[in-house]
Amino acid sequence: MADRLRWGILGTARHAQSSMIGPINAGSHGVVHAIASRSLDKAQNVARRLGIPKAYGSYEALLSDPEIDAVYNPLPNHLHVPVSLQAMEAGKHVLCEKPIAMSAAEASTLIDAQRRTERQVMECFMVRFHPQWLTVVDLVQSGRIGVVQAIHGYFAYFNDDPDNIRNKADIGGGGLYDIGVYPVTTSRLVMAAEPSRVSATLVRDPTFGTDRMAAAILDFDGVPATFSCSTRSAPAQRMQLFGTRGSITVEIPFNAPTDRPTRLVVDDARDLFGSGQEVIEIPTVNQYTLMADAFAAAIQQGLPVPLPITDGVANMAVIDALFRAADSGRWELVRMP
Ligand SMILES: NC(=O)c1ccc[n+]([C@@H]2O[C@H](COP(=O)([O-])OP(=O)(O)OC[C@H]3O[C@@H](n4cnc5c(N)ncnc54)[C@H](OP(=O)(O)O)[C@@H]3O)[C@@H](O)[C@H]2O)c1
CATH class of the missing domain: 3.40.50.720 (NAD(P)-binding Rossmann-like Domain)
Incomplete structure (x- = not known):
């Protein structure tokens, strides 16, 4: 070589x-x-x-x-x-x-x-290589926010271009495949576990047949990681972790900028006005x-x-279960093939 x-x-x-x-x-x-x-x-x-x-x-x-x-x-x-x-x-x-x-x-x-x-x-x-996520994992494992009780995520962009691959159902378009995978992988990373069951609702685009809005709950043994993702909403992204002693907000969790530091906001929850907030700036890197x-x-x-390929299989097992749950309207178990 x-x-x-x-x-x-x-x-x-x-x-x-x-x-x-x-x-x-x-x-x-x-x-x-x-x-x-x-x-x-x-x-x-x-x-x-x-x-x-x-x-x-x-x-x-x-x-x-x-x-x-x-x-x-x-x-x-x-x-x-x-x-x-x-x-x-x-x-x-x-x-x-x-x-x-x-x-x-x-x-x-x-x-x-x-x-x-x-x-x-x-x-x-x-995202799994960006130091901001490695820092979040360290903060959680060190007990900085106590025991994680819930995770909330949102990821959206607006794209209604019929020629874009994201709007073609037959070649794997739709929001869950395109961006839902990110809150799933980062929730699994932070929890260092797999969700046992999931629940979901999807809104499909009437013309394209792709999911244009998804809302999901991943059950990590009683700790819910919820997220929504949309391909028809103003661009936005955020992940928040809530624990028994505080919270962490990842301001730009997925498309971290390459021209300025990224920011984590750690709040010790001493009040509801942010008096106990510490902003951790992560120096600029290119995660790619x-x-x-x-x-x-x-x-x-x-x-x-x-990042072993078995991790990719586990992430897809969650996505599979989310599609099944949206169809059945019930909780669905996450099943590895
Ligand atoms: N990790 C990230 O941050 C990130 C960000 C954006 C996208 N992505 C991923 O990157 C991939 C590409 O996304 P993109 O937005 O860059 O797509 P894109 O511009 O549409 O590119 C897809 C390419 O695939 C080739 N292709 C082969 N068969 C095709 C077909 N039937 N229809 C359309 N294109 C076909 C084309 O190349 P030729 O015509 O030259 O053969 C085309 O340029 C997706 O899997 C997406 O999930 C990842």
């Missing part, structure tokens, strides 16, 4: 162009070496603009390039597992966008693939660089990737 892990990018996704290719190159363990698109022209244009040495007119062509060590898969959600499997069979390690799969059962096929191909695969949960570098370093050192 070269000094730096050589990345191939599958597709010319907006997110890859705006938020991943630069941050991968800004890290110390990886470099983007090639990009592929279903259209060679598109791949060449992006390669030229972003200084990527190689461009391919199909994903298969990139996967057969022996110079590529690992691929980043930001394809529409229904292609996450099939193309990641193809990449692993072709000998590449894979960093794949969230949601890792369309279901926990589909995600679990990646566990077998890891064994069979001896290639690793990790879900792109950049941290994630890509942690992945690349693990691969280079022959170590397991930092």
Whole structure:
């Protein structure tokens, strides 16, 4: 393997162009070496603009390039597992966008693939690498807010573009898959546990058939983690943890800025007016660089990737149960495949 892990990018996704290719190159363990698109022209244009040495007119062509060590898969959600499997069979390690799969059962096929191909695969949960969430975990574990009693979350944006992948039900659109996965993964992280059962209600878009508003309760052995997510609401995001001795507010929990510090507000609850608030500023980082570098370093050192694929399966098991609960109108057990 070269000094730096050589990345191939599958597709010319907006997110890859705006938020991943630069941050991968800004890290110390990886470099983007090639990009592929279903259209060679598109791949060449992006390669030229972003200084990527190689461009391919199909994903298969990139996967057969022996110079590529690992691929980043930001394809529409229904292609996450099939193309990641193809990449692993072709000998590449894979960093794949969230949601890792369309279901926990589909995600679990990646566990077998890891064994069979001896290639690793990790879900792109950049928030799990941001120091603000590591700080929240430390604060909770140190008992700073006592025992956690409830978690509240909200994540929303407004997108009614019929051409956007998020508004196409047949390729994995909808809010739960796109953004509901974040309050789920961060609640599981903070609770260091899995919810046993969930309840949910979904509002589906009458034209697109995708869920445009979801409200959910995850039951962590009597501690409810509730959240709502919307694809038709003004952009907003917040996570709050309430404990027996105080609370923590994560001001920008998911799309943490790269041009200013992020803030946690820890309140010791001495009154309801915030007299006991401490603001903890987390220095500016790029969470995509941290994630890509942690992945690349693990691969280079022959170590397991930092976020095991079993975690992705567990996250999808919660999403599966939320869809089931919205259909049945009842609590549904979270079942691992
Ligand atoms: N972690 C994060 O912060 C974050 C943020 C945004 C998005 N994402 C994830 O990144 C992925 C891409 O999101 P995006 O908004 O960047 O999407 P996008 O701009 O629509 O890109 C998707 C790409 O997939 C390729 N593609 C292959 N088959 C396709 C099909 N049937 N329909 C549409 N595109 C197809 C296209 O590339 P070619 O035409 O070049 O082949 C397209 O550029 C999603 O999984 C999303 O969940 C993650």
